[in-house]
Amino acid sequence: MLESIRVKNVALIDEAEAEFHKGLNILTGETGAGKSILLGSVQLALGAKADKGLIRRGEESAFVELVFSLDEEQKEALSEFDISPDEELLILQRKIYPGKSICKMNGETVTLKTMQNVAELFIDIHGQREHQSVLKAAKQEEILDDYCKNKISDLLEELEKTYRSYREEEALLKEAEKMDGSHIKELELSRYELDEIEKADLKEGEDEILEGRYERLSNAKKIQEAIGGVESILQNENGSGILNGISLAIRQLKEAGNLDEALQDEMQQLSDAETILQECSRSLDRYLDGFSMEEEDLGAVEERLNLINRLKDRFGREIADILEYGRKLSEKINKLENFEHYNEELKEKHEKTKAAYFKLAAKLHEIRSSEGEKLKEEMEKALKDLNFEQCAFLVKTEYDEGMMSKKGCTRVVFQISLNPGEPLKDLSAVASGGELSRIMLALKSIFADKDHTGTLVFDEIDAGISGRTAWKVSEKLAVLRERHQVLCITHLPQIAAMADAHFCIEKTVEGEKTKTCIRLLEKSESIREIGRLLGTDQLTDAVLKNASEMKDLAEQTKQSQSKIEL
Numbered sequence: 001m002l003e004s005i006r007v008k009n010v011a012l013i014d015e016a017e018a019e020f021h022k023g024l025n026i027l028t029g030e031t032g033a034g035k036s037i038l039l040g041s042v043q044l045a046l047g048a049k050a051d052k053g054l055i056r057r058g059e060e061s062a063f064v065e066l067v068f069s070l071d072e073e074q075k076e077a078l079s080e081f082d083i084s085p086d087e088e089l090l091i092l093q094r095k096i097y098p099g100k101s102i103c104k105m106n107g108e109t110v111t112l113k114t115m116q117n118v119a120e121l122f123i124d125i126h127g128q129r130e131h132q133s134v135l136k137a138a139k140q141e142e143i144l145d146d147y148c149k150n151k152i153s154d155l156l157e158e159l160e161k162t163y164r165s166y167r168e169e170e171a172l173l174k175e176a177e178k179m180d181g182s183h184i185k186e187l188e189l190s191r192y193e194l195d196e197i198e199k200a201d202l203k204e205g206e207d208e209i210l211e212g213r214y215e216r217l218s219n220a221k222k223i224q225e226a227i228g229g230v231e232s233i234l235q236n237e238n239g240s241g242i243l244n245g246i247s248l249a250i251r252q253l254k255e256a257g258n259l260d261e262a263l264q265d266e267m268q269q270l271s272d273a274e275t276i277l278q279e280c281s282r283s284l285d286r287y288l289d290g291f292s293m294e295e296e297d298l299g300a301v302e303e304r305l306n307l308i309n310r311l312k313d314r315f316g317r318e319i320a321d322i323l324e325y326g327r328k329l330s331e332k333i334n335k336l337e338n339f340e341h342y343n344e345e346l347k348e349k350h351e352k353t354k355a356a357y358f359k360l361a362a363k364l365h366e367i368r369s370s371e372g373e374k375l376k377e378e379m380e381k382a383l384k385d386l387n388f389e390q391c392a393f394l395v396k397t398e399y400d401e402g403m404m405s406k407k408g409c410t411r412v413v414f415q416i417s418l419n420p421g422e423p424l425k426d427l428s429a430v431a432s433g434g435e436l437s438r439i440m441l442a443l444k445s446i447f448a449d450k451d452h453t454g455t456l457v458f459d460e461i462d463a464g465i466s467g468r469t470a471w472k473v474s475e476k477l478a479v480l481r482e483r484h485q486v487l488c489i490t491h492l493p494q495i496a497a498m499a500d501a502h503f504c505i506e507k508t509v510e511g512e513k514t515k516t517c518i519r520l521l522e523k524s525e526s527i528r529e530i531g532r533l534l535g536t537d538q539l540t541d542a543v544l545k546n547a548s549e550m551k552d553l554a555e556q557t558k559q560s561q562s563k564i565e566l
Contacts, residue, residue, distance in 0.1 A: 001020075001022065001068065001069050001454050001455060001485045002020050002066060002067075002068055002122070002123060002454070002455045002485060002487070003019065003020065003067045003068060003069050003089070004017065004018060004019045004020065004065075004066075004067045005017065005018055005020070005038075005041065005042065005045075005064070005065070005066055005067075006063075006064070006065040007038070007041045007063070007064050007065075008062065008063040008064075009055060009056040009059040009061065009062045009063065010037060010040070010041050010044070010054055010055070010056060010062045010063075010064065011034070011037045011040075011054055011056060011516075012034050012037060012056070012507065012514050012515060012516040013034065013037060013038070013041070013056070013515070013516045013517075014056065014513070014515045014516075016038070016516065016517050016518050017518075018503060018518045018519075018520070019520075020485065020487065020501065021485075021500055021501035022481075022485055022500065023481040023485065023486070023500030023501070024477055024478065024480075024481040024486045024488065024498055024499055024500045024501075025485070025486065025487045025488070025499065025500065025501045025502075025503065026488055026490060026495065026496050026498070026499035026501070026502050026503065027487065027488070027489045027490070027503045027504075027505055027518070028489075028490060028491070028496050028502070028503075028504055028505070028529055028533060029504055029505035029506060029507075030506075030507070031491075032507065033505045033506055033507040033516060034505055034507055034516030035489045035505050036459070036489075037516060038489075038505060038516075038518060039125070039457065039459050039489060040054070041064045042064075042066065042123075042125070042457065043125060044062075044064050044094055044096065045064040045065065045066045045092050045093070045094050045119075046066075046092070046115065046116065046119035046123060046125075047094075047103070047112050047113075047115040047116035047119055050062075050094075050096045050101050052096075052097075052098040052099065054096065055096060055097075055098065060097070061095055061096060061097045062095070062096040063093070063094070063095050063096070064093070064094050064096075065091065065092065065093045065094075066091075066092045067089055067090070067091050067092075068089065068090040068091075068092070068122050068123075068454070068455075069088060069089060070088055070089065070090055071454070074090075074121060074122065074454070075088075077121050078090065078118070078121070081114060081117070081118055083105055083106060083108070083118070089106075090105065090106065090118075090122070091104075091105065091106050091107070092104075092105055092115065092118075092119070093105075094115070103115045105118065120453075121453070122453065122454055122455060123453065123454070123455040123456075123457060124453045124455070124456050124457065125457040125459070126440060126444070126456070126457065126458050126459065126461070134414070134427065134436065134439065134440055134443070135427060135428040135436075136428075137411070137412065137413060140412045140413060140414045140427070141407065141410070141412040143414075143443060144368055144371065144372055144375060144395060144397075144412050145368070145407075146447065147371055147374075147375050147446075147447070148367060148368065148371035151367055151371065152364060152367055152368070155360060155363060155364050155367070156364065156407065156408075158360060159357065159360040159361060159364060159406070159407070159408055160406040160407075162353060162356050162357045162360060163357055163404070163405070163406045164406070165353050166350070166353045166354055166357050169346060169349060169350040169353055170350065172346055173343075173346055173347065173350060176339075176342075176343050176346065186336060187333060187336040187337065190329050190332050190333050190336065191333060193314075193315070193329055194326055194329040194330060194333060196311070197311065197315065197322060197323070197325070197326040197329070198326065200307060200308070200311060202308065202311070202319050202322060202323060203319070204319050204320055204323070205319070206308075206319070207305070207308050207319055210301055210304055210305050210308070211305065213297075213301050214298070214301045214302060214305060217297065217298040217301060218298065224288060227284050227287065227288055228288075230284060231281060231284055231285070234277055234280070234281050235281060242277060243274065243277055243278065243281070246270060246273060246274045246277065247274065249270055250267065250270050250271060250274065253266060253267045253270060254267060357404070358401060358409070360408075361399075361401075361404075361408040361409045361410075362399065362409075364408045364410065365397065365399045365408060365409065365410045368397050368408075368410050368412070369397045369410075372395030372396075372397050372412075373395070375395050375446070376393050376394055376395050378446045379393040379395075379442055379443070379446065380392065380393045382442035382443075382445050382446055382476075383438070383439070383442050385442075385445075385472060385475065385476060386438045386441060386442055386469070386472045386473060386476055387438075387468055387469040387472040387473075388418060388435075388438070390418075390419060390420040391416065391417065391418055392416065392417040392424060393414070393415070393416050394414070394415040394416070394424050395412065395414060396412070396413040396414070396415050397410050397411070397412055398410070398411040398413075399411075413426055413427075414426070414427040415427065416430055416439075417430075418430060418435065427439070435464070437460060437461050437462070437463050437464070437465070438465065438469070438473060440461075441458070441461060441473060441476055441477075442476070444456065444480065445476050445479055445480055448479070448480055448482075448483045448484065453484070454484065454485055455484065455485045455486075455487065456480060456484045456485070456486050456487070457486075457487045457488075458477070458486065458487070458488040458489070459488075459489045460489075461473065461477075461488060461490065461495075462490050462491060462492045462495055465492070466492070470492045470494040470495060471494045473492075473494070473495060474492075474494045474495040474497065474498040474554065475498075475557055477495065477498060478498050478554075478557055478558050481500065481558075491533065492533065493530045493531075493533035493534050493547065493550060494550065496526070496529065496530050496533055497530055497547075497550040497551045497553070497554040498554040498557070498558065499526065499554075500558075501520060502520070502521045502525075502526040502529065503518050503519065503520055503521065504518070504519055504521050504525070504529055505517070505518050506518075506519070523551075526551065527544060527547045527548050527551055528544065528547070530547035530550060530551060531543045531544050531546070531547040534546060534547060
């Protein structure tokens with residue numbers, strides 16, 4: 001449920017805040033007072049396109065905040081967006097600057113798309129544009145599918161998957177047709193490339209090993225010189241090496257040790273040092289012997305690296321990429337070598353997929369047609385409640401394999417006859433603006449049990465209606481309020497009288513600035529506002545009595561409907 005709205009610096013609104021109630025929230029006000037601005041502010045918070053012209057003159061930014069209370073189902077749905085409700089609340093905020101905006105949910109910055117996706121879970125706005133959308137065939141199909149979604153959701157998913165396979169196979173067939181005789185030349189090229197890769201006998205990681213060997217071998221002279229210098233330091237012909245010195249030291253210390261046993265430990269340490277250095281010298285000799293044997297391998301290593309790098313330039317950045325390319329070449333060669341067989345297999349598979357698709361599409365059409373009959377009956381009853389006394393409604397479903405799509409082969413058209421004796425015609429050819437608003441309201445009342453959206457917003461629901469029809473519309477809104485929170489902007493007293501909470505949107509002038517504000521009306525104020533909506537110049541006692549009686553009648557209507565619900 002929408003708990004509250006806060007708007008700052010949006011068009012004529014300096015700063016406005018309202019706390020909404022359960023049931024039916026009615027918003028009224030003089031023409032031009034800013035009702036559409038308030039609705040536009042709600043849409044901004046839900047991710048609608050923001051124009052810099054919406055920012056109040058003289059201000060740097062605009063701000064809108066919506067606060068929703070959550071039920072368990074909504075909290076679970078939010079978890080898909082990694083959003084944790086804050087004390088059972090969801091707070092949507094949007095700050096708008098010229099050229100950009102910042103969206104936040106419970107204090108966390110999110111993308112505009114995420115804001116839009118989350119908003120769909122909580123609020124549904126119906127204005128003139130939404131009324132017009134019902135005239136489009138795609139929208140009518142969507143409405144029918146929403147009506148029977150519990151019966152067709154799995155079927156639609158399977159149908160879409162099959163359709164996708166069908167289109168992929170169709171693309172492969174077209175590719176095969178284009179190849180014609182050119183596949184022979186492609187086969188020869190593929191064999192040549194695969195032969196190159198196979199002859200190279202590549203091993204993953206060998207390039208790194210070879211590069212290491214190449215680096216070492218190409219620097220062999222420097223390494224040999226360095227090791228030679230080390231060996232010269234350890235031991236040389238003129239007897240000045242470290243090992244020569246240690247041997248002399250051991251002999252002299254041995255003579256001293258014969259005279260004093262206390263020097264035995266020091267003599268052992270010198271002996272150990274001599275052993276370690278001698279082993280180091282022998283290891284360096286072996287290393288140099290190996291170098292002399294490997295020097296002739298430098299050319300072979302360089303040649304192997306050049307081969308690998310050429311293959312990398314052509315087939316992939318890494319050896320693993322080259323090997324994977326070779327695997328795909330092998331599959332391709334197999335396919336090309338058996339081109340005729342592959343082509344026939346693909347055609348056969350394509351026909352089977354097509355048959356499976358049409359079987360699913362026919363089953364889907366059957367369900368749509370059956371559910372369309374039920375929707376027809378419910379719509380005729382709902383429209384009668386909205387003062388279409390002699391209305392006939394039809395959900396026309398036609399099966400046409402030529403309009404194959406991921407949603408099947410059903411053409412859905414809503415048809416209506418508004419007067420006795422008139423033939424059924426497509427909705428787009430018959431309905432006026434006022435009739436469309438009632439048709440949308442009828443649809444919304446039917447979906448009340450199916451729709452889990454907590455808050456419904458209606459703008460221009462009263463377009464083109466008055467009198468008894470207006471009262472019927474208000475009764476239908478009273479039905480919706482039993483299962484949804486409803487916000488409705490209206491100019492009609494019949495609808496305003498049905499309010500559970502009545503808000504007045506007013507425009508004032510302070511200095512050189514015009515401001516729009518919103519306030520909740522007490523019952524007596526609501527009656528006066530209903531009197532104003534009745535259209536008289538003065539709020540006489542008779543007018544106020546009429547408004548009060550209309551309010552009392554609305555309360556009786558809501559009470560009787562609540563008893564029916566119970």
